[in-house]
Amino acid sequence: MATSTVENYLKHILLLSEDAGALVPMGVLAESLAVVPGTVTTMVKALADSGLVDHRPRQGVRLTEAGSRVALSVLRKHRLVETFLVNVLKMDWSAVHAEAEQLEHAISDDVLDRLDALLGHPAVDPHGDPIPSRQGKLSSQVYATLATCAVAKPLRIVRITEQSAEFLQFAEQNGLLPGTTVRVGDRNLAAGLVSLKKAGAKTLALSLAAAGKILVEPVKS
């Protein structure tokens, strides 16, 4: 099991590499980790020995496949924990980053999966940053869902991520088809309910699970 220091190095390398595979200069990494450059050189060489990074002396460092897996897992924990802290514990936006910084190293995969389910499998965290999937995919084209989007803002439904006939019928009967514009009136995570407003129609209540299957994008107005 990687120590939390190792996890941090990998996470920072991931976040600092512009596009996948780009070399991160040692000085930049040192700055980001609030550590002197010499320390980074030492650690990075150790990480390279364990096969987690690829170290190009005097040039920089990048993640290997194995390192990338670890880094994405840590990032997933970080962002899901942030989402939990804001959506369930009603914590302040600005305070959650520091908290998550600690918790991301202490939380197990099992707990994480349950948290993910509780939150309705959000695609983005409260800041709008994409949450890597369980399989370690970090999609750049990310849609929010009705379970995770901003409230009160007008949204266009873009996709229903559920194949079952029952669910699709339910969506059709309530006019929740791709293209439709809706707004989330209120979201009560404790009760697992989302209330939805459609122009010229009465308010509709939706379970969190159902809401999580409806992808939306902000309407540019």
Place this chain on the structure above:
Amino acid sequence: MATSTVENYLKHILLLSEDAGALVPMGVLAESLAVVPGTVTTMVKALADSGLVDHRPRQGVRLTEAGSRVALSVLRKHRLVETFLVNVLKMDWSAVHAEAEQLEHAISDDVLDRLDALLGHPAVDPHGDPIPSRQGKLSSQVYATLATCAVAKPLRIVRITEQSAEFLQFAEQNGLLPGTTVRVGDRNLAAGLVSLKKAGAKTLALSLAAAGKILVEPVKS
């Protein structure tokens, strides 16, 4: 801020001292921490230097006032986290101890308070062990509440911990007075609801907040 190793030493000393102030032998502590005795001697001397414990050479160690505060705070985190994992994330009883062991060192007081509120201020964890109060009081005579007790088992109401007239009237009108025997039918933490069964009466739904104010004890039958 105490390192998590320090927190662990203090927590173990607390749990191993039969009554407050009893000396814990070094060997017992070493066993409990899965560490060789020499290590414990070294660490305990360091803890004594920081004023967290009182070390009696060749006899044992006990917590000081300051050490006790830290230890109780860690224990509170551990037990509240366990309660959260079982009651909200529906994790297995047996698995939560190891998880909480990690999380207890990563969680802030702020997060803990919010978790405590979400759970309805439980007095005991899923194992029935008492949860220290925010002020660091660990009551030995501990009652469960309708928000935290075992389901389906018959329980006698022993106390209503709420002074407001409205609440007491509500309790009286629904026959929830000390001495009454009830059973919890189902508890849905996501929805914040507890359903209550009284012999020869229809099922009654109660909010988690209300349930948390009603202390009960198991009926010995």
Place this chain on the structure above:
DNA sequence: CCCCTTATTTTGATTAGTCAAAATAAAACT
């Protein structure tokens, strides 16, 4: 009272992670 067992403490080493400061390589200007 002396020896023997048992618990505790010392001593010397090790690992992970860090810093300060000197040494080195690469880039960037004249």
Place this chain on the structure above:
DNA sequence: AGTTTTATTTTGACTAATCAAAATAAGGGG
């Protein structure tokens, strides 16, 4: 090209936490 600036790497040292194994007390029989 030659020199200066800048980034990186080395080197030596430190802290927290640990172990192995030797040294030291404390008690408990005989």
